[in-house]
Amino acid sequence: MLNIAAAWVGFALGCVSGAIPGLFFHKMDWLGGYTSWPRRLIRLAHISFFGIGFLNLGMGLTSKALGIEPGIASPLMLAGAVLMPTVCYASAFKPIFRHLFFIPAGSVLAAILVFLVHVDEASCSVTNEHTSATPALHTLNDQRTSFTPMEMVIETNRNNLPSTIKKGQQP
Structure with missing residues (x-):
């Protein structure tokens, strides 16, 4: 670019x-x-x-x-x-x-x-299914609409993991 x-x-x-x-x-x-x-x-x-x-x-x-x-x-x-x-x-x-x-x-x-x-x-x-760098900035599968900065990082990383890891299985 x-x-x-x-x-x-x-x-x-x-x-x-x-x-x-x-x-x-x-x-x-x-x-x-x-x-x-x-x-x-x-x-x-x-x-x-x-x-x-x-x-x-x-x-x-x-x-x-x-x-x-x-x-x-x-x-x-x-x-x-x-x-x-x-x-x-x-x-x-x-x-x-x-x-x-x-x-x-x-x-x-x-x-x-x-x-x-x-x-x-x-x-x-951004939707919940879409992998993005900023999913935690908007509503997730959570009832809350505001997050602390650390929760945003954790939620962003969790949402960007492959589905096998999300379900608790070994990669």
Whole structure:
């Protein structure tokens, strides 16, 4: 999936974008000193590669685990992965670009919200016979409608076992 590949590209770029400035960080006055605007924005760009990379990885793996398509959430997250470090680097050297931060931030937020809708729709369509990563989030063969997190894990694992194991037989 494209989001998983984008995540790993982001991780690699995060390493490179940290290694290059890392060659100069020992100089106290580099780019105006530790707290200077350019140096802070370069650090933010470096971290954004990893942060949005993890969001891309989470989206890709969740989509695979639930068997859903992320839809428009995928290109929105990819846009955020490209635009956030770009705006950070541009703002580091031309502060006027700081006014563009709403674009990558809004893109990532929209991606997350849209993806949450897809995940919720997928989890609502789960039936007791269907093997899914989230059957405990909805009514099971139990009268209760709420579960503690540990009960959800146990119930999810129990519902995903083959029927021979469920009945107490040896596999």
